[in-house]
Amino acid sequence: MKYYIIAGEASGDLHGSNLIKELKLKDPHADIRCWGGDKMAAAGGHVVKHIKDLAFMGFFEVVKHLGTILNNIKFCKADILDYKPDVVILIDYPGFNFRLFKFLKENNFPIFYYISPQLWAWKTSRVYKVKEYVDHMFVIFPFEKEFYAKYGVEVDFIGHPLLDELKSAEELNFGKSISSKTIAVLPGSRKQEIAYLLPEYLKVIDDFPEYNFVVAGLSNIGEDFYRRIIGNARCKIVYDQTYNLLEKSTAALVTSGTATLETALHNVPEVISYKGSWISYFIARALIKNIRFICIVNLICDARIVEELIQADVNKNRLIKELHKILSPQGRNEILTGYDLLRTKLGNTGASKRAVDLMMKYLAK
Numbered sequence: 001m002k003y004y005i006i007a008g009e010a011s012g013d014l015h016g017s018n019l020i021k022e023l024k025l026k027d028p029h030a031d032i033r034c035w036g037g038d039k040m041a042a043a044g045g046h047v048v049k050h051i052k053d054l055a056f057m058g059f060f061e062v063v064k065h066l067g068t069i070l071n072n073i074k075f076c077k078a079d080i081l082d083y084k085p086d087v088v089i090l091i092d093y094p095g096f097n098f099r100l101f102k103f104l105k106e107n108n109f110p111i112f113y114y115i116s117p118q119l120w121a122w123k124t125s126r127v128y129k130v131k132e133y134v135d136h137m138f139v140i141f142p143f144e145k146e147f148y149a150k151y152g153v154e155v156d157f158i159g160h161p162l163l164d165e166l167k168s169a170e171e172l173n174f175g176k177s178i179s180s181k182t183i184a185v186l187p188g189s190r191k192q193e194i195a196y197l198l199p200e201y202l203k204v205i206d207d208f209p210e211y212n213f214v215v216a217g218l219s220n221i222g223e224d225f226y227r228r229i230i231g232n233a234r235c236k237i238v239y240d241q242t243y244n245l246l247e248k249s250t251a252a253l254v255t256s257g258t259a260t261l262e263t264a265l266h267n268v269p270e271v272i273s274y275k276g277s278w279i280s281y282f283i284a285r286a287l288i289k290n291i292r293f294i295c296i297v298n299l300i301c302d303a304r305i306v307e308e309l310i311q312a313d314v315n316k317n318r319l320i321k322e323l324h325k326i327l328s329p330q331g332r333n334e335i336l337t338g339y340d341l342l343r344t345k346l347g348n349t350g351a352s353k354r355a356v357d358l359m360m361k362y363l364a365k
Helices: 010-026 039-043 059-062 065-084 094-106 124-132 142-149 191-200 223-230 241-246 258-265 280-289 296-301 314-326 329-346 349-362
Strands: 002-006 031-036 046-050 088-092 113-114 136-139 182-186 211-217 234-241 251-255 270-274 307-310
Touching: 002 010, 002 065, 002 094, 010 088, 010 113, 010 258, 010 349, 031 039, 031 065, 039 046, 065 094, 065 136, 088 094, 088 349, 094 124, 113 296, 113 349, 124 142, 124 182, 136 142, 136 349, 142 296, 182 191, 182 258, 191 211, 191 223, 191 251, 191 270, 191 314, 211 223, 211 241, 223 234, 241 258, 251 258, 251 314, 258 270, 258 296, 258 314, 258 329, 270 314, 296 329, 307 314, 314 329
Parallel strands: 002 031, 002 088, 031 046, 088 113, 113 136, 182 211, 182 251, 211 234, 251 270, 270 307
Antiparallel strands: none
16 A cells, blocks of 8 residues: 655654554555655655754744745645555644645545644644544544544544653663763754753753763754854763663753653653743743643643743753752652653553554555
């Protein structure tokens, strides 16, 4: 069969790669064309558009790059028509993927949506578009099934694919000591968020002389970009080794996103931050009305497991205060107890396999 998969960000590339691996196990002759990154390509997908050219963060940034986005949509539609897939699998990335709904339905392409956009947080009315156009939605958080049910939409909860990526708790060495004296800095996967957050993280380094600070970089962002921000700061940078870094880390400063969950599943106490342009921030504040937290760890647990610093609160004094807190024995133990609850709520491993099994079942019908 022919599959067309669209992911637009680093997390989508990761989850898309695991989906491709399972598709090829289930369908050895699978022909897979995709929008994604190096991981999806390594898994066997033919990447026609790379995520490094697709990830735009915030309302102002999207408007600024609207011409590029519209050209990408035009190219995507033409490419799908030329390829004629048996199914189109969309992975999160709603600002782009939702614009394909009507076109795909009019041309009779089945639509599978793997990993729901955060409709429960903002623009909730878009759930009606899912109901109208999407053939099957596969969600990764337990509360999402309940959310969609309120709107009469039946979805499949398949668990979180990160549990497979990270393997078992024993392999992650959840009981490790804090003797490594390393603080991981995870500034994000998009240039805009890195530019806003990394300079703030670097300001705290001199207040923790006994710790080594290591930045988790991404090779597709480019070394020059990081170096311009880091300058002479007392820290190292490693590329494409986030999990290895977390396994050796005592604590972490993390930009809001998938990395917050990855850090929690490595049992590393963390401080979460979000900062963008003030225009984007005020628009987001006006639209987001339905949730108490921005961090997925807190959302899943429905409790403040980790501290969230937003916009003006992302400053040297607050970061230093919160970092001291999670480095203390009491603060560390409180977070680790919360992480136990998180793992209980996330369910079992095998998400990608469950998703592919269901997809094959639905396609067979």
